[in-house]
Amino acid sequence: MSDIFGTMSAAQIHQGLASKEFSAAEMTDAILSGIDAADKSIHAFLQVTPDLAHEAAQKIDQAIASGDFESMGPLAGVPCAYKDNMNLRDTHTTCASKMLENYVSPFTATCVQDTLDAGCIPVGKTNMDEFAFGSTTESSVFGPTKNPWDQTRVPGGSSGGSAAAVAAGMVPVALGSDTGGSIRQPAGFCGVVGVKPTYGVVSRYGVVAFGSSLDQVGPFARNVHDAAEMLNAIQGRDPKDCTSQQSAKDFTANLDEGVKGMKVGVVPAFMESEGLAPEVKNAIEAAAKHLEDAGAELVEIELPNAKAAISAYYVLGPCEAFSNLARFDSVRYGYCDEGHKTLAEQYEASRAKGFGAEAKRRIMLGSYLLSANEYHNYYYPAQQIRTLITQDYQRAFEKVDVILGPVSPCTAFKLGEITDPATMYLFDMFTVPVNISGNGGMSVPLGLGKDSSMPVGAQLICPAFGDENMFRVAAELERCYGSNTVAPDFASAAQANASAGANASADGSASAAVSADDQKGGTR
Amino acid sequence: MISLEDAMKEWEPVIGLECHIELTSLDSKMFCSCKNEHGDAPNTNVCPVCLGMPGALPSPNKEAIKDIVLTGLATNCDIEKHTMFYRKGYMYPDMAKNFQITQGPKAFCMRGHLDLTIDAPAANERVDIPEAQGKDGSYTTHIGIHLIHLEEDAAKMVHVGGREGRIEGATHSIIDYNRAGTPLMELVTEPEMHTPEEARRFMEKLREIVLALGISDCSMENGSMRADGNVSLRRRGTEKLGTKTELKNINSFKNLHDGLAFEIRRQAEILNEGATVLQETRHYDPSTKHTIPMRTKETAADYRMFPDPDLAPFDLSDEFIDEVRAMLPELPDQKAERYQKDWGLSSYDARNLVKDPTITAFFEACMKQKDAQKLVKPLANLLINDVAQLGNEVEDFTLGEGPLTPERAVSLVGMVDAQDISTKQMYEVLKFIVDEDKDPATIVKEHGMKQVSDTSALGAVVDKVIADNPDKVAAYKGGKTGLLGFFMGQCMKALKGQGNPRALNELLRQKLQ
Known part of the structure; x- marks a missing residue:
């Protein structure tokens, strides 16, 4: 029965446990064997944690038996995977780097603990670009993750493992982190929902830092409601992260309200961007049209400084990364190249061998940009640009409730297709400004692109700490484009099983693969 | 070697201090909840934050902010409401993150001062007597404080096999992270002191104030108060500053005074010969009373300072500052x-x-x-x-x-x-x-120690001493009045120290006339 769980939403699994249709132990076994089977080809996981999963499942089954389950929240019993830059006590946290290959966490990240406290079942740690530097998951020292929709293509990155695990039905939900698009872009490439909340909504404590002022943790799910429940669980002020803010919202509250009366901003300059694939452009325009048909008002807005965001990002990101990665020096933990005469030599050799090319590129860049001679030429102006971009968004959100646009200029490309770093950096042009300003953004599936037959994502951007706005609009898009889509190679068996047994496909949502253009036609 | 007095005649020393004070009275460290205590077994007061484990984040100790604001108010500083922490990068194992969290150009406390009174005879070090001189030979001088900032201390390292635990010749080093991340204040003065005594008095006075505030035990011996002293010389009557040398990690008031005094003499000799002073960091060795150059780096360190993105900028409220002001004890x-x-x-x-x-x-x-x-x-x-x-x-x-x-x-x-x-x-x-x-x-x-004040009893003793010492009496009468002390001594000896000195003195003067 393993595959039925692969197509079930988090809510359905929780419901199934509540109504005792299956036990947490059965479900967990099935999920673990599902991961076993699917991950042979996808390689979404760097580590599966059956012991922790069984232990958590046992607690859930005890709670069901004692009647305590009903008082547990909606995530109780829901299997969850975590990006491998998140600490989970007594498991490895590798950041997909040789540097931390054998590192075992002595503590648990707040966001991970929040999900455990909510009753989630931890099934493992997912693949990523090394230290989250990348957009394809190809820089993982343990090898790339494949896109479940087409295994010759990348899943996006850096949270590619989490996105692929959700898209392939291995888990209903997962956590990722987003510094310049690392949740939204892989969500878009893999056809799932991915949320980067407003900076400060979720604690960063225990998540290995890349760019501290840019990083934000968020959920992946196959539907908007599950993603909202996940954010409900991980939001809020954490005394251990002084950049986190008070937040106690119910992001599921307005999902059924529709978008009537909402003002949705569109940025004409974005839609005319060089390099924006026609299939993506068409899909976004169709989505905008749909929202208009559903009662929203489309408002053209300008973000005049957004074009400088990539430049600012590739100053601020490397500067912070340079400093954050300085601690990986081979002395207390991590990879150590032994046998050197001096400490300096040991540092140099360990870091030269322990870090991959992209990590070293960013460390060197940050080291240069922060040097006394260059600080005022780069870091300082980048912070000024940051202020301007933040003001752009503030002005825009005086006029609109949410901004709609592309996540990426194209759909998932082939593994190994893009090797030039500067070209790769440009693929983040729509996601990076949101990290620079700190606003929230999320990726919502719009079905498949007409030309590539790969998933296209729409990006919704919200006012700072107005994350509920984008959930509301996302729910509307979901009503049009469908939810709970599992990549076809992994959905077919599940569907067969699902229709044969259990009540997994109650809402028939596993029906996958609707073309974005078809949908556009459909709404007219 | 030239004497300090002679050196000071021609050259005016310009001295600035950097004082480090550990906030020993705080329960927990600067950015984590570990115990703020060095005496415990090595590496027991540690956690992911102060060990710089991946994913750990700092959260500032609010009590430390209170303490530094208190210090700022007690030293006449302006309290900077909008300030932040910076990261100071350097690769060395005493900072697990390989950067130290400290403050940038804007510190919590800026532009303060202390007024120092230098008593005689130490006041005599000063060749040019300041205007505000008291009748008792003391003078008062105004020393500016550039800033006081808050930072985290580094771990304690011991280099095994090196002389005095120093790194030269060591076979390996051991580290105690108990001290890593403990709260540390750094006070930087303006270069406005002109004698070693003024520098010593500044440190003493700062210690008096901090002790009164109750925020540190200020033990120079245990290193909870340490000083670095900068000194340069300029020809008297000129304005332009000379090249300075820095004395690092001075651990007593006396060493601060003596180290600076030695540096002044050393620099004066160099300048008198027409040579130039080398800008360097030096170590004062109290056993030889000499300063020696410390290992110098080939290039100036670039700490790649930038605002710490993990720590939100501060926006101290007037209410908070008033609340702290109300806590000020009588200074x-x-x-x-x-x-x-x-x-x-x-x-x-x-x-x-x-x-x-x-x-x-x-x-x-x-x-x-x-x-x-x-x-x-x-x-x-x-x-x-x-x-x-x-x-x-x-x-x-x-x-x-x-x-x-x-x-x-x-x-x-x-x-x-x-x-x-x-x-x-x-x-x-x-x-x-x-x-x-x-x-x-x-x-x-x-103990039968009661003082003898009775004139007749004292008189008898005085008479006997005078009778026993005819030569001395003659000499006294011949003008050697300094011998009075001798007679006093003899009388006291006879009285086993119990004679009333005032009465004895009077009697002796009378009878020796």
């Missing part, structure tokens, strides 16, 4: 002023009574005793001179604890005042109090 200067005004003490006595909170507390307890008001001057002497001497002579003596109570101290000086015992005997009685834990009156009685 040493204010106390000294009150002592002069209320009890008529001299400026010197008042200043010396407020140097150490233990002495201050004891003195104030004494003043609450009956009749203490009229004994204030001898009480001050007792505490400033005799008790200090007692502290040097008697091991484990701590003022305010044990047999010497304020009651006994007042009664002791009262006996001197009533001429029951001599001032010389007073010190003896003081020692007996500590040894025997008895009241002074009992001690005097039991």
Whole structure:
């Protein structure tokens, strides 16, 4: 029965446990064997944690038996995977780097603990670009993750493992982190929902830092409601992260309200961007049209400084990364190249061998940009640009409730297709400004692109700490484009099983693969 | 080598200080909840934050912010409401993150000052006498404070096999991270001190204030208070600063004074020869009383400072600052002023009574005793001179604890005042109090120490001494009046030290005429 769980939403699994249709132990076994089977080809996981999963499942089954389950929240019993830059006590946290290959966490990240406290079942740690530097998951020292929709293509990155695990039905939900698009872009490439909340909504404590002022943790799910429940669980002020803010919202509250009366901003300059694939452009325009048909008002807005965001990002990101990665020096933990005469030599050799090319590129860049001679030429102006971009968004959100646009200029490309770093950096042009300003953004599936037959994502951007706005609009898009889509190679068996047994496909949502253009036609 | 006095004639030293003070009274470290305690077994007060484990984040200790604002207010600083922490990058194992969290150009406290009074004879180091000179030979000078900032301390490293635990020649190093991340204040003065004595007095006064605030034990011995001193020379009458050298990690007031004095002499010799002073960091070795160059880096360090993105900028409210201001205790200067005004003490006595909170507390307890008001001057002497001497002579003596109570101290000086015992005997009685834990009156009685003031008894002794020493008497009468001391000594010897010195003195003068 393993595959039925692969197509079930988090809510359905929780419901199934509540109504005792299956036990947490059965479900967990099935999920673990599902991961076993699917991950042979996808390689979404760097580590599966059956012991922790069984232990958590046992607690859930005890709670069901004692009647305590009903008082547990909606995530109780829901299997969850975590990006491998998140600490989970007594498991490895590798950041997909040789540097931390054998590192075992002595503590648990707040966001991970929040999900455990909510009753989630931890099934493992997912693949990523090394230290989250990348957009394809190809820089993982343990090898790339494949896109479940087409295994010759990348899943996006850096949270590619989490996105692929959700898209392939291995888990209903997962956590990722987003510094310049690392949740939204892989969500878009893999056809799932991915949320980067407003900076400060979720604690960063225990998540290995890349760019501290840019990083934000968020959920992946196959539907908007599950993603909202996940954010409900991980939001809020954490005394251990002084950049986190008070937040106690119910992001599921307005999902059924529709978008009537909402003002949705569109940025004409974005839609005319060089390099924006026609299939993506068409899909976004169709989505905008749909929202208009559903009662929203489309408002053209300008973000005049957004074009400088990539430049600012590739100053601020490397500067912070340079400093954050300085601690990986081979002395207390991590990879150590032994046998050197001096400490300096040991540092140099360990870091030269322990870090991959992209990590070293960013460390060197940050080291240069922060040097006394260059600080005022780069870091300082980048912070000024940051202020301007933040003001752009503030002005825009005086006029609109949410901004709609592309996540990426194209759909998932082939593994190994893009090797030039500067070209790769440009693929983040729509996601990076949101990290620079700190606003929230999320990726919502719009079905498949007409030309590539790969998933296209729409990006919704919200006012700072107005994350509920984008959930509301996302729910509307979901009503049009469908939810709970599992990549076809992994959905077919599940569907067969699902229709044969259990009540997994109650809402028939596993029906996958609707073309974005078809949908556009459909709404007219 | 040229003397300090000669060096100072031609050259004016310009001295600046950097003082580090650990906030030892705080329970937890600067950015984590680990115990703020160095004495424990190595590497026991540690956690993911102060060990720089991946994913750990700092969260500032609010009590430390209170402490530094308190210090700023007590040292006449402007409190900077909008400030932030920076990361200072350097690869060294004493900072697990390989950067230190410290502050940038804007610190919590800016633009303060302390007014120092330098007493004679130390005042004589100053060749150009400042205008504000007192009758007692002291002078007062105004020293600017550039800033006081907050940072985290580094771990303690011991280099095994190296001389004095230093790195040269060491086979390996061991690290204790208990100290890593403990709260540290750094105060930077303006370069406005001009004698080693002024530098010493600045540090002493800063210590007095911080002790009064109760935020650090300020132990130079244990390193909870440390100083770096910068000094350069310029020809008197010129403005342009010379090349400075820096003395690092000085761990006593005396070493600060002596190290700077040596540097002034060393630099003066170089300049007198027409050579140039090398800008470098030097180490003062108290055993040789010399400074030696420390290992110098080939290039100036680039710390790649930038605002720490993990720590939100501060926006201190007026309410918070007022709340801290309300916590300010009476500071040493204010106390000294009150002592002069209320009890008529001299400026010197008042200043010396407020140097150490233990002495201050004891003195104030004494003043609450009956009749203490009229004994204030001898009480001050007792505490400033005799008790200090007692502290040097008697091991484990701590003022305010044990047999010497304020009651006994007042009664002791009262006996001197009533001429029951001599001032010389007073010190003896003081020692007996500590040894025997008895009241002074009992001690005097039991030891038969009562002072002889009776003129007829004294007169007999004086007569005998005069009769026994005809040559000396002749010499005295011939003008060698300095011999009076000899006669006093002889009389006291005969009286076993119990003669009333004032009465004896008078009698001797009379009878030798």
